[in-house]
Amino acid sequence: MVMDGDVPYLPQEIFANILIRLPVKSLIRFQCVCKDWKNLFKTPSFIAEHARHSTQQDSVLLFKSPRYKCKPACLCLINRDMQVLEYQTPSVHSCTIGSSNGLLCLLHVWSFILWNPATREVFQVPKAPNINRNVIFYVGFGFSPVVNDYKIVTISLSRLYGDGVYLVHVFSVSTRSWKEVEGGKLKGILAFVTRGFSFDGAIFWFGTGLKGQGRSLLSFDIATESFKLIPIPSSVHVTFESRLTKYENKLALLSKTRVESTKSFFISLWVMGKCMDTSGERCIWTKIYTSNPFPDMKLSSALTIWRNEIVIVGVTEGKTVLVSCNLHTNEVKMWTIGNYSLETFFWNYAESLVSVGDIHIEASSS
Template identity: 45%
Template sequence: MKQMRVDGDTPYLPEEIIRNILKRLPVKSLIRFQCVCKHWKNLIQTPCFVADHLHHSTHQNPSLLFSCDYSREPLRLLDCEMQVREVQNTPLIDSFSSVRILGSSNGLLCLAAEQSDLSPSALLLWNPAIREVRQLPRTKTTIYVEDSLTVGFGFSPILNDYKIVRTHAESGYAISGVEVYSLSTNSWRKIEFGNLGAVRLLPYIVSANGSIFWHAFNLKKEVGEDSFEIIVSFDIATELFTLIPWPALCCHTWSGISRLTVYEDKLAMLYSHVTEDFQYYLIDLWVWEEQVDSSGNRWNWSKKYASSPYPCMLFPEPIWRNEIVGVDYGISMPPLVCVEHPCETGLAMLSEEPELGLHLFNVATNEIKRFDIHRHGVGSVVFNYVESLVSVGKILIEEPSS
């Protein structure tokens, strides 16, 4: 493109071209480039540019984040180039005895941090890319039994706001109260929880399209009954809870391992289970989508993918770049893979004794790849993550042009 000049001064590129170039750069470079000139600094800090950079990073540079619960081990990122690097903590995070990731959204991590066994966990919001961290105010209800708490974290594009949902339960783990934190107001408030009085939420959550989802148990049902396992949805904008039925799996989750995830921006479930002859393992992908069935139900589960038989038990983790992530913690069946010709099974064996064996099942091609994440073993938790410029401070809103 032809460069332009103003009054014979140094040639420059139109701002649209500059924005298009800058949004493709990593956050570390953008932080440095804010020192180039005041104009670039103001541009990089605008809400519109932050949103453009996040959109590009989400689709072009997604990462996987590896964490060990309640550990001082550093977080590790696996990027699109299949390179692993450590994430540097901030002094505030290092001041806690242990930290656990509760959720990940748009480059922000929601953390539960503990200083001692006698004090309740503090909640933090952290953007590792720009090294911003914020300790949230205490909730209105102080509970010391952490097993009775569940926390959800997500973003509402309708409100342009991040919210944290904190539930607490009485004996039997039935929900007895719900509080919601809003980043835009930096405050908590209690909300109604409707028909969740007989529901027990499990601690692992996913968020997508302005909603947070939990795997849950219906305490009015017996183990093994239909509708004992359900999914609870929380709409971040309306703050309403909805119950979603469990997919019709070939067998129940206590004979396999299930994991909520997101596939093509839709709620999905991964299910790892053994074959009938107990020789191999399979991973199935179910997606909750809008489609009217013969009974007139508008939303239904549909099975989108079934893996080829696999020789070891894999724990399903998030879907990353159209690939199902399975983690091998060493729970293996008798070796069934041809070592001399691993390509015949679609496997790329990169290590004989992995600390954490990571397996990627491509949903489109059914190709399987395997590699290792060193110094991460049993207890590792995997999250989708993307580097962003999103601040943990005040939510900024783009002023309308006059």
Template identity: 40%
Template sequence: MDGDFPFLPPEIIRNILKRLPVKSLMRFQCVSRGWRILFKTESFISDHLDHSNHQNPCLLVKDFEIEDDPSNMYCLDSEMQVWEFQNPPWLGYLKQGRILGSSNGLLCVKHDASPHFLLVWNPAIREVRVVPETNIGKDGFYNLIEFGFSPIINDYKIVIGYFPFDHADVSTVQVYSLRSGSWKEKKIRLIDTGGVTSPGVTVNGVMFCWGYKYGEDGFENVIVSFDLAVEEFTVTPAPQLHKHSGFAVYEEKLALVSWMIEDSTHSVIDLWVMEEGVGASGEIWSWTKKYSINPYPCFLSPMTIWRNEIVSFSIGKPESAVVFLNPTTKKTWKFAIGKYGFKEWIFNYAESLVPVGGMISSTNFL
């Protein structure tokens, strides 16, 4: 009405704010004390993250280390715009380090040559936590190291394990909790498997990676899962796969992308999806081959699934590229990401306000 002070209900303001990029929210902290407090509440962080995951999922791409590239890290957003990480903290560390995993806007970075073995980093709010050293990581004796999130306990965890290939009855696993800020060591016994290796993927709070079962004919691939909430391992059979296979997430379910090279010039790709079973709780697992793509006329190395498309490296003529393959329509398209042809790794990524409880590298978001 004429003369009334402009007013928006708090729920409408909140609904507008959750749709904004993190950079804008960091600026708007100075608008009022109420907004500054709101942006730090778990409910708003969760709402903003949910919107970011579903409306603007991004693809994080890391080139191999190049001397004249300041960060060698790029993001492809849902608008198909590529932007580069600007002046990231711990630049030398991140440039030479390896990204272990990406979860809800947090990145876990490993650097074997540094005294700071692991970092947890939120690039959007420019916050970094230095993870305390652990004996397994310090000595370098490990063959499992993964990063993931459990929605049941609302906690992020790093899992490092040493599983010797000598039929040992007991293996050592160390679990770092971002919420508690400390490591916990566990002695566990995996039945029917001789070893566990990275890399893997975390789906609905359960971490999955490859294991190897001893048999009369040698090694047989099995899937090892680790429930982050109850911290228990389970070993289950794997479907019949091609020579190369990697874990991914498809329609919020565990997926396996399996591929092989035919005649050194064509790639065959299968997509398997797990329809039942959630980690260590003991359900029966059922695998379904959703799609088979045969053949694609070049050498593809699938890395992840983004917006329900398989993202791969294409290596060879006419040039190296990132290839997006739709398993439903079987259509493919290429996109140039970064400055260089070959990529070191690709992750799903979404901007978030999730804190890591560490130091702020810079307060200048303007």
């Protein structure tokens, strides 16, 4: 610390090191302290450092509440203290299709919205060409540090060109425009979980072959705008209730298998290891967990990994609860979270200063 007369002085870099650890709400309030701080909070380097620090902490968990006829849709954040915070979405009847670097992508009918809940910024994405004439099978949102860009992907079955013709449209946030890209890898593949999971610069969907080829992962590289099919071994049980997630910085798959002659389920966690070739056709999957941790509970399809625990929404004694199971100790915890629907999705979320008006994250990961 330097003394300027009787007034202590801290170097700017020390202030910056303190500020990157503060929540977005505080930083927005501190913009009025001085012009230098306001400008600092808008620099790509500060935004990136703040995002990295936010991600390293225990991420809050985001999921969607039901659409009551008398209530608008809302998003609920569960912080590390297990407090539930509600945010009303910009569009009343929208659904969340992706989360990346503190940004959410919402879909309402045929329109997409980018939204930063922490800063409350909203960007209405231009309507995709001919999207209302097609049947959408896949939709996804993600970020690539390679091209420093966020992209929205829609994969639809064309009603204009006959059966089996897929059209792929990609919206680039950096160019603010849609374009059609080649979808040759899609021939003969159908989706059965339409919302993509963004991880490591790519978007992943579950798919199934039309001629009994089995389950696969369809991967879209955000930087190169190319597709890849990754076979899923037959030993990995994949259903409509399976979910992709991240475990120890690797792509992972959670599946539910009903225990025979009962209403309870085994939950298994599979992790995809290193692929033996660039095509993705020879990837190693390892099962690292299987158990029946919630034997007496009605479980939803909302399933994820959070803080090295399996987290799921369930119902017990007529109450909607959030339950978790520690992967190492098998310890089960339960929290009553209110009257929420079982038909919901989890999204990992960490707040950020990323602006939907001028998006720039500077080599942060999704």
